Amino acid sequence: MRIILLYIFILVFGFTANAQVYFTSGIKIGEVSDTSAILLTRLSAQEKANPVTHERRNPPMRHPIDFDNDMPIEKMDGAVKGQKGMVRFILKSANEEHRSKWIHTVKDSDFIAKNAFTNLKSNTLYKVEVQGKKGFFSKVNTTLGEFSTAPANNDDSDFNFTVSTCQYFWDFDDPIRGFKAYDHMRQLKPAFHCQTGDYVYYDKPGPLAYNIDQARHKWSAINAWPSLEEFYRYTPLYIQKDDHDVLDDDANPYSKPYGKLTFEEGIEVWYEQNPIERNNPYRTFRWGKSLQLWFVEGRESRSDNKDPDSESKTILGKEQKDWLVKTMNESDATIKLLISPTPIVGPDRAKGKNDNHSNKAFAIEGDWLRELLAEQQNVFVICGDRHWQYVSQDLKTGLMEFSSGATSDEHAQGWNPEDVMPEHQFLRVKGGFLGVSIKGCSEIVFDHYDVDGNIVNSVTKSLR
Incomplete structure (x- = not known):
């Protein structure tokens, strides 16, 4: 027996x-x-993701050619x-x-x-x-x-961090490692990284994410690129959601399903795939004596983009707005950084955009937010969403905004590089990332990098 x-x-x-x-x-x-x-x-x-076998169209947006959206996921390029x-x-x-x-x-x-x-x-x-x-x-x-871990509130040590946005699996610029920007960010040894949304694109081919399984595939595939896999093993992440990693362009609670994928399912998958608590969409973190960061959320509680602008039309929602006012007023940090998935200052394209605080569609809340931030000392905005790099300053309040730009040159587009607006202090329609250095309580440095790790613009601000 x-x-x-x-x-x-x-x-x-x-x-x-x-x-x-x-x-x-x-x-x-x-x-x-x-x-x-x-x-x-x-x-x-x-052990390794499926190899990339499809050819790609020319940039920008290098969609795969002749991709069968109905093929089994386990056979797709990048599948894990x-x-x-x-x-x-x-x-x-x-x-x-x-x-x-x-x-x-x-x-x-x-x-x-x-x-x-x-x-x-x-x-x-x-x-x-x-x-x-x-x-x-x-x-x-x-x-x-x-x-x-972060330094205690009385610690004024120097440190640096990085910011990126807008990365589409098929817009990789290194066929072996994925995205060059990640390897160059890692060389800076950032204390942490802020990814401001559009980490994946459900509504771009290869596949189009018409259901939960295809949405999940987008995450495991892009995370398996060696440059990302190695970077995030050694770099803490603060991540935010935007429209494309929830459903489709300009996604909001009133959006129709994308194929069979609903807005609610997109939200659930986002929380599932990321190191964040389920019911904590907006939050603030303190890094030492010098810095406090606010990560705002702009998808879950927003009004319908098509609604006429009014005092009640919102991206943030009342609860988040009250929280933002309260926590900013309570903070004694020397530097206050608002990290937003979408622009607050802009400028944005005049036609076809009605999705963020720099657009006329949300002008009332946008004015309120810019005035709130400008009332604080040493406040700056870092934003995602835009596929070009810029430094801008609001002509009315003086509030400054830094856009990291897309993660690869292949993904950069959407603005005429010759169209320099009065708000622009720097404009570059190419990919890369943003590096931020905190020099105790004396100064903050914003460096825009290209995808090869070269500084293309630098702004130093002495602190009041």
């Missing part, structure tokens, strides 16, 4: 014990404060098959260790594991170890990373 039971045990568990699991789409370290962080990974069944299994997160500093429980990864949540850590020490380096296995008796595979 014992021999029979042993034989059954070997049959049931033998293959599982030798099966390998992978972290092909990387790990994410999100929402880092001075005492907490959220870690996320997706357990994978294949998920794996049912178990994941555990471990954080180690010089003096402490934190472990999560083993978390089961299942198809219903796209094989994603997520864990929030609390009671961390400020300004402390934590080594990250993520363990994965297929079953209880399986071989364990491990991937590594690291991050540092």
Whole structure:
């Protein structure tokens, strides 16, 4: 009888014990404060993503040619098959260790594991170890990373961070690594990274995300590019959502389904795929004595874009507006940065745009927001969404805005580079990213970089 039971045990568990699991789409370290962080990974069944085999049309927007939107996802370019299994997160500093429980990864949540850590020490380096296995008796595979928590509120240490936006899988500029900008951002060793939305594009081919499975594929595919996978293992992320990574262009709660994908499903997938708490769409984080960041949210509570402008028409919603006023007035940080998925100052295109605070469609709330921010000392806006780089200053309030521009040159478009408006202090219709350096409580430096890591514009502001 014992021999029979042993034989059954070997049959049931033998293959599982030798099966390998992978972290092909990387790990994410999100929402880092001075005492907490959220870690996320997706357990994978294949070590590398499917190769890119389709040819692309010429830029901008290098859509794949003759892409079959109905092909099985596991056969698509960039596909990464998920794996049912178990994941555990471990954080180690010089003096402490934190472990999560083993978390089961299942198809219903796209094989994603997520864990929030609390009671961390400020300004402390934590080594990250993520363990994965297929079953209880399986071989364990491990991937590594690291991050540092934010400094305490009385710490005026120097640090830097990076900002990017608008990255379409098929607009990669390195056929092996994906996006050159990520490799150059990593060389700067940023304390954290702000991704301001349009991380993926559900409404651009390769595939068009007409359902939840195709939407999830967009995330695992772009995250598997080596430049992204390596960057985010060592760089904490604050991420925001915009229209294209929720549904389609100008998405809002009144949008019709995109294929079978509803706005509500798009919101759920976004929270599923990112290291953020489900009911925390807007938030603020303190980085030392010098800096406080506000990450606003502009999709979940907005009015219909088509409504006539009025005092009640909103992008932010009343609750978020009240929160913004309260937290800004309470803050004693030297520098206050509002990070917005969409422009607040602009200028934006005069025709065809009615989706952000620099457009006439939201002029009343836009005026209110610019005046609110301009009343504060040392306040600056960093925005995403626009596919060109700029520095602008509102002619009425003096509020300054910095647009990081698209992540690759292939994705840059939408503005005539010769059309320099009075608001513009810098304009460049090319891809790249924004680097920000905090020099204690004395100055802040905004550097625009091209995709090859060269500084193309620099603005230094002495602090009052």
